[in-house]
Amino acid sequence: MAARNRLPPWHDQIRLANGRELLIRPIRPDDAVPLRAGFSLLKPDEVRHRFQHSMKELTQENADRLTRPDPKTEFALVAAEPLPPGEALVGGVARVSMVAGSGDAEFAILVSHYIAGMGVGRQLMLRLVRWAKGKKLERLCGDVLEQNQPMLSLARSLGFRQETTETPGLVRVTLDL
Template sequence: MARRNRMPPWHEHIRLRNGRELLIRPIRPEDAGPMRAAFSLLEPEEVRQRFLHPLKELDATLLYQLTHPDPRREFALVAAEPLPPGEALVGAVARICIDANGKDAEFAILVSHYINGMGLGRHLMRRLVRWAKGRKVQRIYGHVLESNLPMQTLAASLGFHREPTLEPGLVRMVLELPPAATQTATNGDTPRD
């Protein structure tokens, strides 16, 4: 019987439309240094859209939280150069965290302007949805700036609906995952948009 080289769970190589190859994989503690370096390459608006307020740098506490997700309730993927963790420049991060109620989970995605517009955000969101379904989450939500129309459009195309929030300038994008949910939001493995 021939042995196949299999990638570890949640690892996949993808090629973007511009030909750039990336490795999507779970975040690792070794990603802290490259993430700090990549953060300095982000535009202020990218940071504001992800963190919902201006942020000049990722401090040690935040970096630790980002790179050490609690496996019982958090999941985070990076899209990075196909190099070992700690050496690979990280171009995108997607996270989801299950709330204390065990039924809802909050997502957040950041795709650098160097690789956005190539379907990577959609691809990462599908992976977060797949993980959440596996954890029997019933509802996924994310807070998005009203001005972040690309994220709202992406979420809506995957079945999310928009809910108002009490915070001015923010909307909540919500995806209901009924127990017998179909795999509609997770079909497709290759970034297309």
């Protein structure tokens, strides 16, 4: 019997509708350099939808923080070329962080316009939900700009409910786990 080519935990190879192959995998410290380099390829709206404000660059400090999640309370994934970390162009990042003293976790996802609309956000979100359920959390939440209709549609399709926030233009999406 032939040995199966198995990927490590939380690693999945996916093929997009355009034929491009991506590897969804946990983020690594070596991803900091490609993340910073790729930041300039993002459109201003993509940055604003993710960070809720404009940013010209991803600082070294922010990249280091993003690529070194606390394994007890955080989880982060990338959708990247199937190359080694540090060499692979990263097209999407998803992160979830437990809220101290509660059964909640907050998520954030950013998918580049180069691969948007091809199911990458859904793939990343499903893995964040799986991680949160594995941690026995009660809710998964995220703040989304009301003009970010693709993210709001994705959240609705996965069973998230929408709630108003005190911040105009911002919608909180919540999934009871």
